[in-house]
Amino acid sequence: MTQYDYIKDIAKYGLENDYEKLLQVLNELVDYSKKSNKMNFAIQLQSILKESIRQHQVSGLSIVGSPKHILREEEKELSDLVLEKLTSDYRLKDLVCTEKVVSELQHFIQEHQFIDLLNKFELPVSNKVLFHGPSGCGKTLAAYVLAGELEKLMIVVNLGAIVSSKLGETSKNLAKIFKWAASEDAIIFIDEFDSLGKVRDYSQDHGEMKRVVNTILQLFDYLPKESIIIGATNQINMIDGALRRRFDLVVELEKPDEKHVKELIDKTLQHGNFVFKNKKDIPAIIKQSLGLSYYTIQKTLITAIKRSLFDQVDKGALSTVIDTHIWKELIAQEQLNLAK
Ligand SMILES: Nc1ncnc2c1ncn2[C@@H]1O[C@H](COP(=O)(O)OP(=O)(O)OP(=O)(O)O)[C@@H](O)[C@H]1O
Numbered sequence: 387m388t389q390y391d392y393i394k395d396i397a398k399y400g401l402e403n404d405y406e407k408l409l410q411v412l413n414e415l416v417d418y419s420k421k422s423n424k425m426n427f428a429i430q431l432q433s434i435l436k437e438s439i440r441q442h443q444v445s446g447l448s449i450v451g452s453p454k455h456i457l458r459e460e461e462k463e464l465s466d467l468v469l470e471k472l473t474s475d476y477r478l479k480d481l482v483c484t485e486k487v488v489s490e491l492q493h494f495i496q497e498h499q500f501i502d503l504l505n506k507f508e509l510p511v512s513n514k515v516l517f518h519g520p521s522g523c524g525k526t527l528a529a530y531v532l533a534g535e536l537e538k539l540m541i542v543v544n545l546g547a548i549v550s551s552k553l554g555e556t557s558k559n560l561a562k563i564f565k566w567a568a569s570e571d572a573i574i575f576i577d578e579f580d581s582l583g584k585v586r587d588y589s590q591d592h593g594e595m596k597r598v599v600n601t602i603l604q605l606f607d608y609l610p611k612e613s614i615i616i617g618a619t620n621q622i623n624m625i626d627g628a629l630r631r632r633f634d635l636v637v638e639l640e641k642p643d644e645k646h647v648k649e650l651i652d653k654t655l656q657h658g659n660f661v662f663k664n665k666k667d668i669p670a671i672i673k674q675s676l677g678l679s680y681y682t683i684q685k686t687l688i689t690a691i692k693r694s695l696f697d698q699v700d701k702g703a704l705s706t707v708i709d710t711h712i713w714k715e716l717i718a719q720e721q722l723n724l725a726k
């Protein structure tokens with residue numbers, strides 16, 4: 387069958403309201419897409435299918451008197467707790483970091499690629515990762531890399547909505563999200579993980595904070611092997627010690643040194659698509675950039691590229707040469723901002 391044949395069948399069974407056959411052909415299309423390396427499309431389609439099957443199953447409950455609107459309320463509540471549901475194209479090569487970090491991430495990825503082997507020998511599977519380090523150094527990017535490498539759906543938790551001032555509500559919200567993510571075979575990404583330790587600020591009640599930490603400990607302990615939790619924080623010291631120890635892997639993403647700034651430049655210049663005007667000034671600018679985050683260095687370089695392009699357009703020419711001086715000025719400005 388080709389993709390067109392699947393589309394024709396989907397149209398036919400959809401218009402005939404034949405739900406069973408429609409499901410069957412959609413499942414076949416998921417398999418077909420996986421085989422033809424359209425992994426993101428396959429994951430998205432699978433997720434739509436699962437959602438629809440769940441709705442159908444529960445709407446079937448209306449026979450025993452469970453009104454449909456209850457489900458809708460629950461679903462709405464769940465979707466409020468989620469900031470985003472995404473698939474990712476990022477790969478390890480997109481993250482500039484130390485060899486140690488690369489190897490840690492590679493080993494983590496392997497555990498899930500060879501999960502059947504680990505299960506066969508009844509070995510535990512690492513499935514909880516915590517990324518920490520300063521802002522703009524790749525914590526969120528690293529989470530996307532894991533989702534991309536493992537070709538899994540990632541659920542980005544909306545912490546603002548999860549953390550509630552109502553007693554016991556935060557724990558309940560967390561439990562709901564974990565249960566849902568397990569049913570979706572998705573990665574749960576909890577950014578600003580430390581703010582779960584700040585629940586006491588909302589409730590003025592240390593008991594509530596303890597309850598939340600205990601809930602997470604339990605959820606972690608009963609986490610199915612296939613589920614993956616990724617936490618990120620730039621305040622690792624704020625996280626309860628027992629909770630920190632539960633992570634199988636704690637990865638620090640630091641600010642770049644000279645070698646890593648060079649790598650970042652190379653990626654940002656699209657491996658030679660753009661070039662600097664005064665190449666000899668570059669080593670000094672790299673030195674000048676130390677102390678800034680990957681994000682800031684990349685942002686200033688992209689701004690310099692754009693401004694150089696605009697200047698060329700004004701002069702009626704177009705080349706991909708970057709005015710090195712513009713970048714140097716922007717870096718100097720960022721260093722001043724940092725010192726303030
Ligand atoms: N290590 C890195 N390698 C390559 N690019 C990076 C790296 N770190 C940051 N960047 C660039 O900066 C952007 C922002 O980084 P990211 O969102 O991952 O930072 P973060 O550590 O999560 O920061 P925050 O603590 O503010 O959430 C990335 O999308 C990427 O373009």
Ligand SMILES: [Mg+2]
Pocket residue numbers: 525526527577618
């Ligand atoms: Mg982030």
